[in-house]
Amino acid sequence: MTSRVLAALVFLWMVPVEAAQLVRIGAAHFPPYTVRPENGADTGLLPQLVEALNRSQTDYQFVLVPTSIPRRFNDFKQGRVDMAIFENPEWGWKDVPHTTVDMGLEDxxxxxxxxxxxxxxxxxxxxxxxxxxxxxxxxxxxxxxxxxxxxxxxxxxxxxxxxxxxxxxxxxxxxxxxxxxxxxxxxxxxxxxxxxxxxxxxxxxxxxxYHHYALIRPQAPISSEAFGQLLGKLRDNGQLLEIFNPYQIELVSTHHH
Structure with a gap:
C-alpha cells in the first residue's frame, strides 16, 4: 500500500462521517423558559429541551446564544441566531422572514x-x-x-x-x-x-x-419540517411531557398552517 493511499485512509478515518450541523437558538430571559442566559446559567425549560434534542439525534447540535427580548429580532435577522423558540408570530415578527413550527405547547x-x-x-x-x-x-x-x-x-x-x-x-x-x-x-x-x-x-x-411556536430563519441549517419531526419524536417518547408538565404547560395538538 503506497504511503499516499495510507495517508488518504488515515484522513478518512479522522474525519467524522458527517459533522452535526450547528443550530443556534436565541435565549432571551423569559422565565421559567429561559432564566438569565447571559449569566451562562443553564436553568430553565429551554436548556432542558435543547439537551433532550441533542440526546435524541446526531444530525444537529443545538446551542443557546444569549439575546434579549428587544434584541432578539435583530439577532434573528442578522443570522446570529437560527431559531427563536417559545414565540408567537404575532409578537412583532410580521416583517421578519421566518417559517414557523407549532410546538404543541400551551401556557x-x-x-x-x-x-x-x-x-x-x-x-x-x-x-x-x-x-x-x-x-x-x-x-x-x-x-x-x-x-x-x-x-x-x-x-x-x-x-x-x-x-x-x-x-x-x-x-x-x-x-x-x-x-x-x-x-x-x-x-x-x-x-x-x-x-x-x-x-x-x-x-x-x-x-x-400562549400557543408556542419555534420560528426558523430561511437560511438556517435546519428546516421547519426537520425540526417538527424532532419535536414529534420527543412528544411520542414522553420527554416533552416530562419537561413541561411540572410547570402546568399543556401539551396540545398542533395547528397545521
Missing amino acids: AEIFVAQRLPERQQSYFADLRAKRLALFSGYHYAFAEFNADPKFLIGQFNATLTYSHDSNLQMVLRGRADVALVTRSYLSDYLLRNPQFAPQLLVSERVDQV
Whole structure:
C-alpha cells in the first residue's frame, strides 16, 4: 500500500462521517423558559429541551446564544441566531422572514392580585383604574399587544420591570394592584415560595393563551419540517411531557398552517 493511499485512509478515518450541523437558538430571559442566559446559567425549560434534542439525534447540535427580548429580532435577522423558540408570530415578527413550527405547547398569561376578604374574581374585570405590574417588552392582549412603555404607563398606570418575582412582590406589598404572569411562572414561584399561595388571588380570567411556536430563519441549517419531526419524536417518547408538565404547560395538538 503506497504511503499516499495510507495517508488518504488515515484522513478518512479522522474525519467524522458527517459533522452535526450547528443550530443556534436565541435565549432571551423569559422565565421559567429561559432564566438569565447571559449569566451562562443553564436553568430553565429551554436548556432542558435543547439537551433532550441533542440526546435524541446526531444530525444537529443545538446551542443557546444569549439575546434579549428587544434584541432578539435583530439577532434573528442578522443570522446570529437560527431559531427563536417559545414565540408567537404575532409578537412583532410580521416583517421578519421566518417559517414557523407549532410546538404543541400551551401556557397562559393570568392576572394575580393580593387576596383580601372582599376581593372576588370580578376584581379582574376592569383594569383601567388599577396599578399594574408588567414585564417590560412583553405583548399583552389587554393592551392590544402594544408593548410600547409610554403607552402602557400612560393608559394603564403600569410599572414595568424585568422580573416577575419583583412584580409579584409589589402585589404582595400593596405597591401594585395586579401583576400579569404566565401560569408556568406562577406555578414555579409557588413551588419556591409556598408561604405566599394563601396571600394571592389568581384570576380565572386569562389575558392570552400562549400557543408556542419555534420560528426558523430561511437560511438556517435546519428546516421547519426537520425540526417538527424532532419535536414529534420527543412528544411520542414522553420527554416533552416530562419537561413541561411540572410547570402546568399543556401539551396540545398542533395547528397545521
